[in-house]
Amino acid sequence: MTEPKNRGMFGVVGLFESADALMAAIPKVREAGLGKVEAYTPYPVHGLDKALGQRRSPLGGMVMVMGVLGALTAFLFQWWISGIDYPIVTGGKAPTSWQAFVPIMFEVTVLFATFTAGLGMLFFLNKLPFFGHPVLHAQAIADITRDRFGLAIEAEGDGFDVEAAVRALEAAGARPIEVIPQPSFSGPMTARYLERSLLGIAIACAVSGYAMYWAVKLFPVLPPTSHMLVQPRLDPQKPSAFFKDGHGMQLPVPGTVARGYLPLGLASQEEAATLVNPLAVSEKVLEEGRQAYMNHCVVCHGPLANGVPTLTSAYGAKPANLQAKQFRDYPDGKIYWTIVMGKNAMPSYAADLSEEDRWAVIHYLRALQRAQNAKPGDLDGVKLEAGSGPGSEGKAP
Amino acid sequence: MKAEAVRLPEELQAPALTAGLVTSGSLDDQVLKFPAKKPPLAWYVGFAITSSIMTLGLALIGYTIATGIGVWGNTNPVFWAFDIINFVFWVGIGHAGTLISAILFLFRKRWRNAIARFAEAMTIFAVMCAGIFPLIHVGRPWVAFWLFPYPNQRAVWPNFRSPLLWDVFAVSTYFSVSLLFWYLGLLPDIASMRDRATGKIRKAVYSVLCLGWRGANSHWNHFEKAYLLLAGLATGLVLSVHSVVSFDFAVSLVPGWHMTIFPPYFVTGAIFAGFAMVLMVLIVVRETMDMKNLITAYHLDVMSRVILAMSCLMGYAYLMEGFTAWYSMNPFLHSIFKNYFMGAYWWAGWLTLACNVFIPQLFWFKKCRQSYVWMIVIALAVTTGMWFERFVIIVVSLHHDFLPASWHLYKPTLVDYGILLGSFGLFFTMVLLFARVLPVIATTEMKGILPGAQPHVVKSEE
Numbered sequence: 001m002t003e004p005k006n007r008g009m010f011g012v013v014g015l016f017e018s019a020d021a022l023m024a025a026i027p028k029v030r031e032a033g034l035g036k037v038e039a040y041t042p043y044p045v046h047g048l049d050k051a052l053g054q055r056r057s058p059l060g061g062m063v064m065v066m067g068v069l070g071a072l073t074a075f076l077f078q079w080w081i082s083g084i085d086y087p088i089v090t091g092g093k094a095p096t097s098w099q100a101f102v103p104i105m106f107e108v109t110v111l112f113a114t115f116t117a118g119l120g121m122l123f124f125l126n127k128l129p130f131f132g133h134p135v136l137h138a139q140a141i142a143d144i145t146r147d148r149f150g151l152a153i154e155a156e157g158d159g160f161d162v163e164a165a166v167r168a169l170e171a172a173g174a175r176p177i178e179v180i181p182q183p184s185f186s187g188p189m190t191a192r193y194l195e196r197s198l199l200g201i202a203i204a205c206a207v208s209g210y211a212m213y214w215a216v217k218l219f220p221v222l223p224p225t226s227h228m229l230v231q232p233r234l235d236p237q238k239p240s241a242f243f244k245d246g247h248g249m250q251l252p253v254p255g256t257v258a259r260g261y262l263p264l265g266l267a268s269q270e271e272a273a274t275l276v277n278p279l280a281v282s283e284k285v286l287e288e289g290r291q292a293y294m295n296h297c298v299v300c301h302g303p304l305a306n307g308v309p310t311l312t313s314a315y316g317a318k319p320a321n322l323q324a325k326q327f328r329d330y331p332d333g334k335i336y337w338t339i340v341m342g343k344n345a346m347p348s349y350a351a352d353l354s355e356e357d358r359w360a361v362i363h364y365l366r367a368l369q370r371a372q373n374a375k376p377g378d379l380d381g382v383k384l385e386a387g388s389g390p391g392s393e394g395k396a397p
Numbered sequence: 398m399k400a401e402a403v404r405l406p407e408e409l410q411a412p413a414l415t416a417g418l419v420t421s422g423s424l425d426d427q428v429l430k431f432p433a434k435k436p437p438l439a440w441y442v443g444f445a446i447t448s449s450i451m452t453l454g455l456a457l458i459g460y461t462i463a464t465g466i467g468v469w470g471n472t473n474p475v476f477w478a479f480d481i482i483n484f485v486f487w488v489g490i491g492h493a494g495t496l497i498s499a500i501l502f503l504f505r506k507r508w509r510n511a512i513a514r515f516a517e518a519m520t521i522f523a524v525m526c527a528g529i530f531p532l533i534h535v536g537r538p539w540v541a542f543w544l545f546p547y548p549n550q551r552a553v554w555p556n557f558r559s560p561l562l563w564d565v566f567a568v569s570t571y572f573s574v575s576l577l578f579w580y581l582g583l584l585p586d587i588a589s590m591r592d593r594a595t596g597k598i599r600k601a602v603y604s605v606l607c608l609g610w611r612g613a614n615s616h617w618n619h620f621e622k623a624y625l626l627l628a629g630l631a632t633g634l635v636l637s638v639h640s641v642v643s644f645d646f647a648v649s650l651v652p653g654w655h656m657t658i659f660p661p662y663f664v665t666g667a668i669f670a671g672f673a674m675v676l677m678v679l680i681v682v683r684e685t686m687d688m689k690n691l692i693t694a695y696h697l698d699v700m701s702r703v704i705l706a707m708s709c710l711m712g713y714a715y716l717m718e719g720f721t722a723w724y725s726m727n728p729f730l731h732s733i734f735k736n737y738f739m740g741a742y743w744w745a746g747w748l749t750l751a752c753n754v755f756i757p758q759l760f761w762f763k764k765c766r767q768s769y770v771w772m773i774v775i776a777l778a779v780t781t782g783m784w785f786e787r788f789v790i791i792v793v794s795l796h797h798d799f800l801p802a803s804w805h806l807y808k809p810t811l812v813d814y815g816i817l818l819g820s821f822g823l824f825f826t827m828v829l830l831f832a833r834v835l836p837v838i839a840t841t842e843m844k845g846i847l848p849g850a851q852p853h854v855v856k857s858e859e
């Protein structure tokens with residue numbers, strides 16, 4: 001009270017018994033125009049914003065912007081990941097189909113919006129945490145957070161008249177009234193404090209770094225993380241006790257027969273003569289036969305099966321001319337036997353041609369023999385057949 | 398008199414939300430004294446029991462992780478069993494809290510203020526319990542962070558078309574938002590506790606926790622706006638979370654799961670189970686902490702009515718499920734639906750129906766809405782029924798899959814039961830701790846709705 005213009009003054013706060021009393025007092029105190037008028041209440045009191053002339057909270061707009069940003073972020077993130085960087089096709093959907101992104105877009109929108117609303121309110125708009133505010137160090141705060149309604153006239157600039165403020169609050173019916181000085185900050189930001197904090201941070205870094213080093217080193221080799229490593233299996237260049245013989249790859253059980261490679265079970269070529277080709281002739285079978293013939297037979301027997309090899313004669317072998325009468329009259333079974341068992345210089349082709357392929361090759365060979373030994377009469381039959389079948393040009397004229 | 402003419406009949410008047418004389422000061426004295434007081438012996442006994450159960454559960458989780466999830470009863474074709482049932486169950490329990498704090502806030506149901514704090518706390522604890530189960534179900538929980546989309550040296554990303562990934566986002570968002578919502582509500586209450594605290598350490602802790610809240614009106618201005626926005630956003634969130642949980646089932650092709658009714662059906666069930674749990678816990682709080690004047694018979698009555706309404710909705714959902722099965726003319730769906738009530742697990746189907754639809758109908762009687770015994774019996778029935786509902790949905794639908802050769806009856810092991818029990822231990826341990834450390838009733842919100850708390854005439858300023 002010694003100096004009316006007090007630089008070290010925060011303001012004056014007076015307490016009211018009820019929200020009604022507070023509301024009634026505000027216009028009177030504001031009229032005096034002594035400084036910024038602010039109310040301190042235990043709970044939000046409706047209508048105070050208007051009475052104090054405080055503007056509407058801009059939080060709604062902030063939340064809206066951040067919510068939209070959240071939706072966009074989530075959409076672009078998912079679209080880029082699922083559509084471009086790492087496309088996964090599930091359910092036959094296009095990688096960039098957006099419908100499946102909606103749930104996560106919604107969640108991220110809510111996340112952005114709520115954190116903007118909550119933390120934006122606390123940290124950005126209300127400038128909290130702030131432990132040094134003068135009101136927090138006043139006597140009145142205990143009553144304010146309990147059940148009293150504080151009205152404060154706060155200093156704006158240098159010309160704050162404490163006595164006038166006290167009088168104004170008294171006239172409005174506040175009691176008790178407290179003059180709140182600016183608290184003196186001894187402050188934690190001394191050199192010694194900074195030194196200590198830096199030392200503390202350095203020690204914490206060293207300890208956590210060392211702990212992290214060992215964690216990264218030990219974590220993968222300690223159970224249960226190591227369970228995937230210690231399973232019984234064969235490692236390269238390492239002995240393994242998993243199988244008796246120490247090998248990783250095991251021989252098949254004796255007597256194992258692979259699919260399509262049933263043993264012949266016949267003693268001689270003469271016995272094989274009775275075998276009947278189980279495949280019916282069709283375009284598909286002939287095509288299969290042609291392919292197998294071209295892959296395995298053609299190098300020696302020639303493309304026309306006439307024993308003129310496509311190889312050079314440097315090999316010195318004399319492949320059979322399958323167009324010879326002997327082979328044209330050969331039963332299918334004998335050819336089959338030859339493919340399986342080999343003959344003279346010809347090795348067994350049992351490992352290369354499956355049962356089906358062998359019979360297909362025989363059909364194809366018969367087709368080749370027929371083509372090379374055509375008779376004039378053949379054409380009549382073809383004409384007749386062509387005439388009865390669709391797409392025949394021969395009979396048109 | 399004019400005032401006489403306008404007076405509403407008694408049954409239409411808003412009921413008193415507190416009993417006896419309650420003022421802002423007495424409210425603080427009554428609610429905020431607990432954190433400063435030494436708990437009674439009964440609390441220690443309760444805490445010893447719940448924390449031992451929790452320890453048992455944690456030990457069994459440790460055993461599971463060390464050995465592998467082969468110690469559970471899950472096997473082909475029932476790969477989802479107790480863990481997912483418990484997950485859905487606990488997430489559901491949490492929903493009542495958000496409903497009370499968000500949806501009832503938007504509807505201006507002022508009776509919510511007395512029970513909101515506890516319900517919100519239960520939300521957070523329930524989601525914590527729920528979070529454990531998917532984590533341990535992945536088998537190698539130390540690499541559970543692979544679920545999150547983060548750039549990694551393997552250059553792979555998670556599949557954003559999988560409902561399981563939606564779940565990760567939905568539940569983690571739900572937990573963070575619930576925590577934020579709860580903390581914001583607590584802030585002014587902690588400020589009150591700070592100013593009441595006498596101990597130096599207590600004062601320092603509360604000071605930091607309330608971030609130096611001082612009740613300035615410019616702060617309240619933003620605070621109220623934030624609270625309103627959070628309530629609006631949490632409303633959408635609470636409806637979405639259990640919908641997304643239901644997508645885990647509905648988006649698959651398993652008969653009995655692949656139904657459009659699942660999202661609303663799950664949300665209803667969640668609110669139903671959550672309210673039952675809140676009712677049970679609040680009855681205990683009301684009696685042991687002497688809160689009869691703040692949590693009145695009216696509150697219990699209203700909560701019972703909510704449970705009744707939800708029960709009817711559940712009955713409707715079950716009917717619709719049956720109707721969908723019949724109307725689909727799909728023999729697989731027919732067979733699954735028959736299995737619910739006539740298969741190997743027929744008892745679970747009937748238990749669900751009895752506990753969720755028939756027993757809560759007792760709340761039509763006023764006597765049941767006013768008697769502790771009936772309320773607790775019905776709430777227990779609902780909790781049991783809702784757990785078994787998830788059992789029926791998950792196990793019964795899975796145990797007869799598309800390949801009859803692999804049909805298999807699921808039998809849980811002791812470890813399964815132990816972990817389920819342990820999650821209840823964790824939940825109630827957290828509840829007991831909360832009841833002793835933080836204000837169990839939102840005193841700030843209650844102050845705002847006491848008679849005479851708001852100014853009578855709000856003058857429009859020039």
